[in-house]
Amino acid sequence: MADNTQEVVKAENSASTQKVVEEDKHLYFGNRRSFLSKIAWGSFFGYFGLFVFGSVRGLFNRAIYEPSKSFKAGFPSEYTPGTVDERFKSTQKVWIIRTKDGFIAQSTVCTHLGCTPRWLPAENKFKCPCHGSGFYGIMADPKETAVNFEGPAPRPLERFKITLDSDGQILINKAIAFLGEKGQWDQPGAFLPFKG
């Protein structure tokens, strides 16, 4: 039985290779029939590919139902210089830090794994309860504020774009973040200069 099948294999293989060689002489990758057949099967799989693509694309809605990332934080006069203000900590996840030179809108999301650090004014640092990451508080050089110095945090806390709105209120846009480790704290919007 085994011998039979092997011989059959041999005979069939030689016959089929012969046929292929002859038909290769025509156009359309073979012959017209196999060309149309390829088109037909191609459309069949193409349709289902399109369906899968459409289904996955459909999972990305064009309209997202989340609150706006921009908010107004009140007038600069409401903040005392040299303090970290926590009024927007729970509602917007932002600390408003007023130094003697201006304002910083600081993210409350720890850069280690996302917990919310505590502000410890006595020790002048932000300390994360989850794994002990520590970030500097208000320092003489504003570029030191919120830099990670202890614990597993790999980078400083992020800052959000902070500007003065037309009506004089502080406008914070959380959609735009500035990363200290990339030197972005020098860019306009990372710090709002304000005296008085």
Next chain:
Amino acid sequence: MSDIIKVPNKRQVVKADGGKKDLAQQFYEGQIYTSIFRHDYKDNKRNRALQIVNNVFLHLHPTRVSRHAIDVGYTWGMGGITLLLFIVTAVTGILLMFYYRPTSEYAYNDMKQLMHDVPFGAFIRNMHRWAAHSMVICVMLHMYRVFLTGSYKPPREFNWVIGVNLLVLTLALSFTGYLLPWDQLAIWAITVGSNMARAVPFLGHAGPFAPEFHQLVGFGGAPDADVRFILLGGTEVGAPTLLRFYVLHTVFLPIVTAVLLAVHFWRIRKDGGISGPPMIEFHKAVTDASKLKVSVVDHLPKYEYVEGFKQTEGEQNFKEVVKKDLDTLKQKTSTKLSNLINAIDQAAEQNIKGGDDSHSHDDHHDNSNDHNKNHNNNNDHH
């Protein structure tokens, strides 16, 4: 037996005559392909049978069917189309479930979102609705065809009953789904439909004899304690109705329908496949119409595989192979076992002798012979 079942080891890239196999041959004889399909790629009768028998989805079918059973002018294909539409509605329905929330605050807005904001949302929703309407139509046309061809007559009576229940389930699925968009069309269509429920005798609060029944049993005569309340979850069509209909539409009714579909297909196979006129020419001369039998094909895979093998390798080959393998087995085993093998041997002889390859009356005759002979032989040896 080893030669029949195992595919010869063709994993060498070098062929018997020394030439190299081309890419296609390597693929079709490679480990990945043969582990999935377990039979080779050549087009012969045996592989055609194995293609059906070895496939979990396709082995719903037998390996061979009567020619008139594949005639679309006879069957209209409506049963198969209904199944296809059920699958289409299920798939599109699941996609819709990513956005639709079944509460009165969100339902309508989610529909608007689907039609305008979600990419391809309108397409999926449209396909769901049109496939659903088409399924109701196709189920009715299927019933129509089955009646006109008398395919509910014995032995298929019970399958017709299952079919009627599937019809009702399809209508219920469509009805529960109709409410979900929560627009004016939906809510009033369902109000009209469900107001019938308040007129149920005894159990509906506006039905005949309901007050008397309520006094007796405490149920049926009040709007908050009648059968319509079970449907609506309230005294009017409202938010609880929406949630109930949603659960019915997406979970309960599809599961029940799927179960009944399985039974429906099982019965089709067991009752002999697509109905056809009695095979008068294959029975002994029978003049009384009531004695004509409907052919019932044994669906066991072994039988179909053997049939396929017989067609491919020829009956003579089949007998020789069986004999050779049984001889080998006999040599290797003890007396008791070899006696048993003798018994199987004899039974196989009977099977082959009585079997006629091209007709199917062997289905009736030889299976019964087989069973009889087997029992007789076993008795002899004990």
Next chain:
Amino acid sequence: MQEGLKNFWHLVSLPDNVPIIGMLGLVIFYTWQSMRKAIRNDRLAAPIEASMTDRVQVWPYLVRIEFLTSVVVILILTVWSVGIDAPLEEPANPGRTPNPSKAPWYFLGLQEMLVYFDPWLAGIVFPFLIQAGLMAIPYVDINPKGNGYYTWKERRFAIGFFLFGFLILWVFLIVLGTLLRGPGWNFFFPWEEWDAHKVVAANSRDWPELFGKFPAKNVDGSMNIGHVAIGLLSIVGYYVAGDILLRKVVLPRTTKDKDIVKKLGPLRYGTVSFFVLTCMTMPIKIILRLTLDVKYVLSTPWINF
């Protein structure tokens, strides 16, 4: 007339009505095709299907047909889904009922019955009887002929009655309910405009009142004996007379078998008789209502027929 026809075209082209037009076309086509096959089979000695009983392999012949059919159906569905949007009307407002207010199309036959029968009858009893009657069919049909092929002559009664029930009482009523029933569930010809304020006189009376002064209730509020008597007698008389007609004329003549009732036996014949006669009460009531303005055949404080 112009406005009315525009209205009719608008109706026919409503997205949700497109499947119904399609269904109508398919039903007409398949009825014609199956009757053609039936007549051909009846003319021959054996049905053509009997000559096609040789076996062919499922792979490829059946599997190929299934694959192509799936492709065609999905293609039609895709074009349909891209071209015609499913309807989404105004948000649900429990305080405002649109006019007309129709059930989903497959229930329009039953909604039509609501015109002629009380809700409990049209909405509960009839659907239940339809389902029960359908399920009973295989058990009361003892005719061995016609099993697996199209025929007419060999199954006259079965096919005739089913065609009447399916084509007239189901499909036609759906089309009627979709296209010819307008505001207030009033009847409008295709060329008539849908008028929400159309006034239709509703001066209907009960069946016993045709025979004399037999109102449902007497002036003092009590039940009228004559009314109940005539009503009951009419209903019983209908069933008795209908049964005799069925037993002596219809069944033997259509099945060409004098002993068909005896062969059926009392249980089977009783089932057939009950379902056929109850089914026929629907068209009869419709005719009574349309011609003689009859509302109820029998009206009691508890039930109305």
